[in-house]
Amino acid sequence: MRHTPTGGAGSSGTASSDRKPMSIGSVLNVLREEFPEVTISKIRFLEAEGLVEPQRTPSGYRKFTAADVERLAGVLRMQRDHYLPLKVIREHLDALERGEQVQLPAPATPPRDLVEGVSDPDEERPTAARIGRSELLAATEVDETTLAGWESYGLIVAHEDGGYDIEAVAVAKLVADLGRFGLEPRHLRAVKASAEREAGLVEQVVAPLRRHRNPQTRAHAEATARELATLSVRLHAALLQSALRIRLP
Template identity: 40%
Template structure:
């Protein structure tokens, strides 16, 4: 998947968008023609073009697309980080797969990419109706544009909808999150009153650390309930 993934030889067997979807959709059912075009617009993949303007994809393009979608789905990586990883590969390097925990402070503090509502739903293969439902249920804030961090949440809502779980069914999760924040807030009282930048940074980091511990317990409890109910 080096530079050839961007500029495949026209002499090689190429696939149409429909053929690409047929190959990849079993593993990535949320992939749609519009999402594929969105990834192209973001510079992550560059298919060949026929004289008539139709997109054609090589085997290398398909492999590259699988990598992109896997990094999105399994590692929750923003497109900016994925693009940087692919650039390293295109340059002939063999970079380690990045992960959300290892992102640098510069990456976390840099201005995030923003997507219009239309771009946002297209990237997730969803509809504006689902976005509106997510906003109404408190899963996402109402906005004219969204950052890459919101793609993870909305992609999860898309997958849940496929199982018949709508945003309105998850309203209790928002209330639970607010209760958990109250626990975290109380735990941070000893340091939260300090106004210097270093103390504020430690307070935020500690809040995220506590939330990760809560997430571990919540996930384990849910797995336990699933196991018990399945017996």
């Protein structure tokens, strides 16, 4: 069993007062005092990612110690206050357990990219929140006719002021790459529709967080949306690979 890093849960009283092992339902009730958006699924997900290792009864039920609850609270706080991905959080906790002094980054605003691991870190692209049409054409190296075709199928969408979100560059390059395999914009309408449905599901989850009175909870909505988007992309990739393995054994 891992030891809880010092100060992992702060002073919110997240640990069990009687120090007895707790069920996952009891842990949920304790954590919700500070993290009202947390769910049992979230706790199970953090366990699956190796962030906490509860004991198991002979019948398979989880039993969380006070140290486990403190560790979970610390993980949730690092996600909420520092917008750190789970990989970085895990490395931070492991370093603390080795006795190393690790400084967390200052609380920051969430990055613009919602989906972790999708954008290419070496890719050069404009840094402005919005770009103009000429910048989009230059970044994607396509002509007006091609861009207009993508827009007619809703793959690239301009704002009312004529500008484009920075994500349009990545979308345009991917559409162009798929086109080299003979996939035309009309073939990609189903992909666009699927993305919009998934965005709707994410919005259903984070909408209550954005309406919450606690400003930290509202700020955490963006981090939650980013994590859900990442999981959705991973699920889509796994399902696609599974479907191709069945069709192309």
